[in-house]
Amino acid sequence: MNVKKIIEIVTNIARPIVEKFNLELVDVDFVKENNEWFLRVFIDKEGGITIDDCTNVSRILSDKLDEVDPISVSYYLEVSSPGINRPLKKEEDFIRFKGRKIKLKLFKEIDDKKILKGILLGIKENKVIVNLKDKEIEIDFNNISSANLDE
Template sequence: MGRQVKDIVTELVKPIVANKGLELVDVEYQKEGENWILRIYIDKEDGVTLENCQDVSRELSTQLDVEDPIDHSYMLEVSSPGIDRPLKKDKDFTRFTGELVEVSTYAPVNGKKELTGELLGLEEDSIKLKVDDEEILIPRSKVAQTKLAVEV
């Protein structure tokens, strides 16, 4: 099919989200059970409303009908990334410096593949984390996922 659905949808949704003063956090396109799900995660500084999600969904649906990049049925979901928001872009790491985060790695770092600590930001191409009063640099190439930790 040439370009991947995720890339095409990302290009379509970016201007829609930007025009509404929102941030595009992520686009996922995956099969869950019998259904294909196209998920768009949006955010803004003071939180996303249901109306924000509906507006983006309506506009994107129109664009998807015109462009028709998906040749089978799917469900479109537009939502907030939630309280355990994934951190992917450099600006995410800057915005959430000082917050508690969970980092999952492909290979052990300091003997662990799951680290939880205070995000100190980015340093060169590594995530700087404070774990048990020790500063750790985790190369981004080893990181499977970084997300905000949910404190209970």
């Protein structure tokens, strides 16, 4: 079972469903925890999402996944908010959350550190610009293993 391929297929199925409700598809995750598989779909909108948003997406997505059947094992579907530490995945995320505190995990160290916390200043030419204790640094987008809001 190729987890990356499942995430890609589910993302392609979920995106139009989520957008139908004027919501944003933030992330899709498929993980095994304590011998159980979980398909997690994270959605958001300006001002935050409601239980109804999650329920509406979950019902339609569940039906579509049953129809297409892209996952050969049994799993639990969870549709929720990305939470206060929302992941930043797309270039638009780094534009939208400019001025906010972020936490970056890097593949390669910068100044002997693989985890950086600072203020997001933006993104340009495939580099994320962050203020770290009054020092502005540019981090190659490809060096970022994960990025999250850090509240």
